[in-house]
Amino acid sequence: MTPQAITINSKLPQPSAIQPAADPVAQKVLAYLTRVGQLGAQNAQDVQRIEAKLDHLIALLEAQAQRPALPPAQADNLIVDMARCIYRTVANGKMYWHVRTTRYARHGVALWPDPETLAALDISEEWLKSLPFDRETPWLHKVCIALDAEGKKPKIIGLA
Incomplete structure (x- = not known):
């Protein structure tokens, strides 16, 4: 990971910046944000799998609903x-x-x-x-x- 400057307040005459290599708190925040981004990508794949299963289940239920009813009998x-x-x-x-x-x-x-x-x-x-x-x-x-x-x-x- 290359050190990057993160602009905190760009309205100041000289924007303040946090150097990830210099500040351990910033390193932890960046690591946390990176992990959250990775989890988001993994969750997106999980959501896609769940949606596919739900689509299959809905198709099965619709097919079952279209089955002819049992003939009337006592x-x-x-x-x-x-x-x-x-x-x-x-x-x-x-x-x-x-x-x-x-x-x-x-x-x-x-x-x-x-x-x-x-x-x-x-x-x-x-x-x-x-x-x-x-x-x-x-x-x-x-x-x-x-x-x-x-x-x-x-x-x-x-x-x-």
């Missing part, structure tokens, strides 16, 4: 359960998807790949078709399950 016919895994099987030449949940752990709950359900679950048909046959894929989500009028035939209708 409260008695809806169950909220924790999904643990998803798998697909083939029977009689047709593909079926099932989700094992806490309540339906043995056989799972049917998942019909219609566009409304897939949008409500925030998954794509391509992803479903990429699942391996007869092998469970971990899928931890809270799901909403609809039952028919008799309280049978559970079907996943969206995320809870």
Whole structure:
């Protein structure tokens, strides 16, 4: 650091100056101001990172707000359960998807790949078709399950 003169009062006939090399207090003040400037630059980078994360979070929340609402159903016919895994099987030449949940752990709950359900679950048909046959894929989500009028035939209708 080269010694510089700092003008304190320029209205005096001969401006007073502090020589950093001569005054230890001025050296401390300059060191402090330099450190504050460095911290300001570091904080600016932190603020930019936080702003990027906030932008991402806002985009996720907006996407979730645009999800279609669950179809109207009676409260008695809806169950909220924790999904643990998803798998697909083939029977009689047709593909079926099932989700094992806490309540339906043995056989799972049917998942019909219609566009409304897939949008409500925030998954794509391509992803479903990429699942391996007869092998469970971990899928931890809270799901909403609809039952028919008799309280049978559970079907996943969206995320809870």
